[in-house]
Amino acid sequence: MSDSKTDCKITPPRLPAELQEYPAFERGIRSEDCFTAGSVTGAAIRDQQADHVLFRQTLFRKVAFQRTALKAIELTDVRFEDCDLRNLDISGAILHRVVFLRCQAVGIDLNGATLRHVVFDGCDGSYGFFRFADLEQVRFAKCLLPAADFQGASFVKTALQDCDLRQAQLSGARLKGIDLSDCQIDGIGIRLEDLKGAIVAPIQAVALARLMGLVVKE
Structure with a gap:
C-alpha cells in the first residue's frame, strides 16, 4: 500500500492463510493476556477492563466492543472488518501493521497511542481521540x-485522503508535508505555526486565512 503524494508506504498485516476461531471470551479478557493467530467473527465483547493485552495475527470481523477499555493494548498484524469500536478505550495502545476497514469508531480513544503502518479505510471516527498520538x-x-x-x-509520512475533518482539533499537531488538499477542513482548530509545510488547496488557503483573522480581499 502506498501514497505517492506523501511517500506513505504501508506494510499490510501479515496474517496466516488459515486462522482458527478464538473460543468465546466467556472468562473475560485479563490484563497481560496474549492471543495469537486466530479470528473472532460476529461476537460481542462487553464490559471488559484490562491492560497490556496482546493480539497478534488476528482477524476481527463484525465484532462489537461494548463498554470496554483495553488500555495499552498491543496490536500486531491485526485486521478489523466491519467492527463496532464506538467509545472503545485503547489509549496508550501500540499498533503495528493494523487495518481498520469500514469500522464504526465514533468516540474511539487512541490518546497517546503509537501507530506504525496503520490504515483506516471508510471508517467513522467522528469525535475520536488521537491526542498526543504518534x-x-x-x-x-x-x-x-x-x-x-x-x-x-x-504526523510523519501520514496520508489524509478525502476525509471529513470539519471542526477537528489539530492545535499543536505537526503537519509538515501532510496533504489536506482533498479533505473538508471547515472550522478546523489549528494554529498558524501548525500549518507550516502542510499542503492545502487554494480555496482552503483562503478559508484558513480567514480563520487566522486575515481579511481576504475578493
Missing part, C-alpha cells in the same frame, strides 16, 4: 473525522 506510515482514506481531537499529535 503516527508514522498511517493512512486515513474516506474517513469521517469531524470534531476528532488530534491535538499535539505527530
Whole structure:
C-alpha cells in the first residue's frame, strides 16, 4: 500500500492463510493476556477492563466492543472488518501493521497511542481521540473525522485522503508535508505555526486565512 503524494508506504498485516476461531471470551479478557493467530467473527465483547493485552495475527470481523477499555493494548498484524469500536478505550495502545476497514469508531480513544503502518479505510471516527498520538506510515482514506481531537499529535509520512475533518482539533499537531488538499477542513482548530509545510488547496488557503483573522480581499 502506498501514497505517492506523501511517500506513505504501508506494510499490510501479515496474517496466516488459515486462522482458527478464538473460543468465546466467556472468562473475560485479563490484563497481560496474549492471543495469537486466530479470528473472532460476529461476537460481542462487553464490559471488559484490562491492560497490556496482546493480539497478534488476528482477524476481527463484525465484532462489537461494548463498554470496554483495553488500555495499552498491543496490536500486531491485526485486521478489523466491519467492527463496532464506538467509545472503545485503547489509549496508550501500540499498533503495528493494523487495518481498520469500514469500522464504526465514533468516540474511539487512541490518546497517546503509537501507530506504525496503520490504515483506516471508510471508517467513522467522528469525535475520536488521537491526542498526543504518534503516527508514522498511517493512512486515513474516506474517513469521517469531524470534531476528532488530534491535538499535539505527530504526523510523519501520514496520508489524509478525502476525509471529513470539519471542526477537528489539530492545535499543536505537526503537519509538515501532510496533504489536506482533498479533505473538508471547515472550522478546523489549528494554529498558524501548525500549518507550516502542510499542503492545502487554494480555496482552503483562503478559508484558513480567514480563520487566522486575515481579511481576504475578493
